[in-house]
Amino acid sequence: MALVYTEEHEMLREAAKGFLQEKSPVTEFRSLRDNQDPLGFSRKLWQEMAEMGWAGILIEEQYGGLDFGFTGAALILEEMGRTLCASPFLSSSVIAATALRFGSEETKANWLSKIASGEAVIALALEEGVKHDPVATSMTAEKSGNGYRLNGSKSYVFDGMAADGFLVLARSSGEAGQADGLSLFMVDSKVSGLSSTATKLLDSRNYAALVFDNVEVSGGDLIGSVGAGLTMLEPALNAGRIGLAAEMLGCSDQCFESTTEYLKERKQFGQIIGSFQGLQHRSAHLYSELELVRSAVIKAGQDFEKNPEHSGMIASLAKAKSGEVGILAANEAVQMLGGIGMTDELDAGLYMKRIRAAQELLGDYAFHANRFAKWRGF
Amino acid sequence: MALVYTEEHEMLREAAKGFLQEKSPVTEFRSLRDNQDPLGFSRKLWQEMAEMGWAGILIEEQYGGLDFGFTGAALILEEMGRTLCASPFLSSSVIAATALRFGSEETKANWLSKIASGEAVIALALEEGVKHDPVATSMTAEKSGNGYRLNGSKSYVFDGMAADGFLVLARSSGEAGQADGLSLFMVDSKVSGLSSTATKLLDSRNYAALVFDNVEVSGGDLIGSVGAGLTMLEPALNAGRIGLAAEMLGCSDQCFESTTEYLKERKQFGQIIGSFQGLQHRSAHLYSELELVRSAVIKAGQDFEKNPEHSGMIASLAKAKSGEVGILAANEAVQMLGGIGMTDELDAGLYMKRIRAAQELLGDYAFHANRFAKWRGF
């Protein structure tokens, strides 16, 4: 497949860009932050997005979705990155919608149309340590009658404070460090024994810490088969990783473009600073890196769309590279803007914070470089 | 101790600089190379150096040495680096002279005065694989009567084709990978069963591949005690590492200075290229890195002089940093010189090749960074 967007994609991008720049410019994000909004996003805006079909973009039509394909979802996230738009899109419509494909008919019927309509938000309850590490999962899922009993805790669950349900990875056998023996469950947030606390991170979005105290789930809540939870979850993780990569690309592009504009206006020592070769060469290098990120993101999206089960290596490429370059883009923005770049009044710091979080979520550079190296046999 | 040279040191440096720039400018190295000199250095020049006392600079006066101290030796190597002067100084007068301190009285009497007078050259026969790795030694030393029988092979022995004797690390017990069980021997090159072949490396100096076929050595040839060979050798290795660091500092400085001169003369697009900020910032960065290398080399020399047994961490710092920055200096030289930097006619390529070899010998960046990290507890 050619590494270019189709006309249909470009139309979606234009629509998304128009909508987001009008309804959710960076000032919106600022006001959510400054008002200490507990969710960090606007339910009303999310409803509008759902009405445009975004919430169900990956969901089959029979459940009320658009079934538009993954590249479209990535494009929306890229545009969301540009304006720092916060929403449960990644959690609910990308990660959960992908994972629930493997759910029972009952689970799908229960949840998919609610996701598509924006009525329900689903978050991924995965991490237990400070680094993304699915195989390290130690939360237990003991057999209990026809169902399971969950015990343990999960942290840094993004969109967790807004969630009506959680995708939960728990250990039904084996021990922490083993890829086998993990099982994936769909758990209603109102279930008894489940409690959540908000964690405030630097990107001012909503994150939850969850405690599962003898939470009972039914056999129908199991996604896929027992012990194969990681296999079930892997496509959803990759969807999330590519989604974050696309979002970081949007963030980085926006940082880079506004910095370049500034370089063309600002004078120091009687000269436009954009005429200093030292800054020019760094800008040109960053431009080149961003082009590489763009290629990786497009390819990862296309590969995932074609074959969600075998897109891990390119997903890792996109996630690693976009995080690395995102950090560079934010650093260069602040440094080239100079003193004012350090003030909260400018947006550069907001992008720097969001990129920092996004590059850490679902695996940082080292995690994905390591995966990539293993695939490449060294 | 203050991190500055004493007046005595500065005088030695001036003397060394004067001597080397007159007797051994880069053109001398070129002619040795172009004439395919089998040793890659001039015996006559080496004799002159010995007469000035350099060969015995680290050797006690009772054996005819100067006992001047290690910082002086490092200064000579730095100046040798500047003019790419090839000589057995590092092998014989730095590494071997350090190791032989632990030899029997007989061994010392046999060899030290010959090293000091320049009559004998001693090389270090250590490596068996493609990366510096003393504990990987698998050459065997079996007890045989009052002495030992050596079997195995050694490669990339620098100055090995000029050597009258070898310091040989061999395994008297244990197996490859263990630090214990290694023993260090002083072996005459004329001993029966020892054969050598020249290996031509990119820096046009002399290297030997040695085969030991039932070579018999006496108990008196053992340096230090059986099984403690690595402990005996460690100070000599660190001396060699700091020496190579000093040499690379000289190489890098010379590269940097001549490149900077070129930047001040060469015009492109109607301007002195040294006025381009892109090149200025890279030059200024390289300058800063070189200052760091200089500090590390001075400190490592001083520490070694004070306490040769406990200078490993700073030796690793100096070796790692000088190799890293040396590669940068050579790369920047070729790139900034442009096309002519790629021609054999200019010296930049000669420095690039020597730095490449020197940074690999006795442990490359990764080897020393790893040691450093272990010392630092992570």
Place this chain on the structure above:
Amino acid sequence: MSDLQAFQEKTRSWLEENCPKSMRKPMRNEFDACWGGRDCEFSSEDQKLWLQRMGAKGWTAPEWPKEYGGGGLDKEQAKILKTELAKIKARPALLSFGVWMLGPALLKFGSEEQKKQFLPPIVRGEIRWCQGYSEPGAGSDLASLQTKCEDKGDHYLINGQKVWTSYADKSDWIFCLVRTNREAKKHLGISFILFDMASDGVSTKPITLISGKSPFCETFFDDVKVPKEQLVGTLDRGWDIAKYLLTHEREMIGGSSDGSMGGRSIGEVAVLALGANENGELADSALRSKIATAELDGWAFLLTMERSKDEAKAGHGIGAKSSMLKYYGTELNKRRFELLMASKGLSALEWEGEASNDGQLPRQWLRTKGNSIEGGTSEVQLNIISKRILGLPDPKAN
């Protein structure tokens, strides 16, 4: 017993008697720091006592002459005092831009009257000073500053705006660069002037940084009248004073942080957060090798700082080398904090709450981004190295 030994004994027993016990432990937060000033709110009686006693002895500025309230110590004695203070882990009695910056400038460039008037209250911590250098629009190109200072016969009249004025909202007086001549070439028409922040027409507004609250302010001057005797040095020649102080500042920033967290090296922080393998090595090997690189560079940099001091002592001027130290030190510090952030993973993102001490690490990390901007950007330092050390031609000269 040598004179120095005697001095040491006397110092030790004076400190034993006069340094309150509660002042003998490290500062825990910004409230433990004492900046003095007219409206100083001491956090404890001990803190006040400690400042008064040290101020009375002149030991808040140990090497200044006694006649201006200083300690009158020579270099060796000052070193002993420093050592003895460190031994009992004494907190600094006073943090002060007056001591660090204005004082040295006045001693070098001020009139006798100015020294007598301004130095003693600085020593005693009675007057708190701030520095008015940067302006919006000037940035690295400080010499293009625009704050107007007009000669009105019996006084000067100042109009304009400063930015990045640390603690302007808490300071009593300001030392300030102003433009006294619009005709002269830009470095030449600048003067160095002092005035009271309580003067009519002075107002301040704090700046929020990407890392959160900051001591920085915007400072506005609207028809501020300043007595003529408060100009320091020669009219229109304030740039020399500014340059003298900038070199000073550069050295302070370059070596300001060792990138460690509560005394732990990055490697140790990472091992604690991420665990070690069976050889005691950091389990994340890619991160381990990056940290090793940063630590190697950190050691070599510390040695270079040390060497720079030793060279200065040995009489080789450091000059433009301070640019190199400022450049490398701040860039290194940014790298270190990136690695600390990576080492603590998701927990490094916590911005509020007790566990993270209200986001101490990520706020410090964000704050380091400013190190390579304030006190002359990295780009400016590289320009200075190129020009003054390497002798490369000025881009504009072509």
Place this chain on the structure above:
Amino acid sequence: MSDLQAFQEKTRSWLEENCPKSMRKPMRNEFDACWGGRDCEFSSEDQKLWLQRMGAKGWTAPEWPKEYGGGGLDKEQAKILKTELAKIKARPALLSFGVWMLGPALLKFGSEEQKKQFLPPIVRGEIRWCQGYSEPGAGSDLASLQTKCEDKGDHYLINGQKVWTSYADKSDWIFCLVRTNREAKKHLGISFILFDMASDGVSTKPITLISGKSPFCETFFDDVKVPKEQLVGTLDRGWDIAKYLLTHEREMIGGSSDGSMGGRSIGEVAVLALGANENGELADSALRSKIATAELDGWAFLLTMERSKDEAKAGHGIGAKSSMLKYYGTELNKRRFELLMASKGLSALEWEGEASNDGQLPRQWLRTKGNSIEGGTSEVQLNIISKRILGLPDPKAN
């Protein structure tokens, strides 16, 4: 059966009959390459036959018009030919600057007579061409070239010197940039001219590189007479032709090497040389993480090359993007070879002898250092990106 299928069948059977068996395996060394020319020394009868047969069909330049000796194929057919050649692992019948560079220029800028005269012998490999662009002292600033070309009424007279002329000592003719007008602004007084290297006054001298022997020469012109009809395009307007060819060259260099050794990735080379741990991971973890970074960048770069082609197909011009590809590709290639050198440790230093194939790896490593210089330095590419893509102002414009 479609026309294309028919063409494919015909091509396949023609190749089956006409491509000698010994020409159906990869080239082992430079002697297996055929550059043609008047004095061509064929390494085998098969090599000669293969060139003659392909040349006669015009398939050494498949897309050139038949009237000039070319294959007259359209894009689709040419692609099929390429695929079929690849299927049987056929060696290229001819390597030729005439086909790659001069031909496209003549087709675009040459007169009808010039096309008729020069193109057919290129296709048949009868005349070997070299390119006379760079000069000592010109370097990246090609437009400042000095080789003088004077109008002597019935002929041109050329005096000057070229450098980096690939295979000048083995070529029959040269296409050359010369200065025909010293008054005009520097880009404007340049012309594009062709002449026989056997002309009186032409001499060449090979250049040795830091990596050893090279195809490059210095080329000297001492009163060389050139017939006036051998000037291509408009007098003083040769720069347009040069620029057209430079963009072409940049793309070729940027993507010229994948930094692999005999088909193995760097990671594989390293595992073979240094061994793996019990998880099959490269034992040297610091090196492993650097290689992973280079491989990630390598993949993303290959995807970018691919995307760039796809965009061109989709009608978005690539334009200045070729500068980005050239810059990134050559810098990446240098990094890769540094890592290959590190992976093979001491053995990578071997410069002579069978084990190292006479130092193949270190010579390639050294040779890559030239990639970011030839065809426009990395610095020039970054300047182009800054100016043409980012729209940053010219440093001199201030």
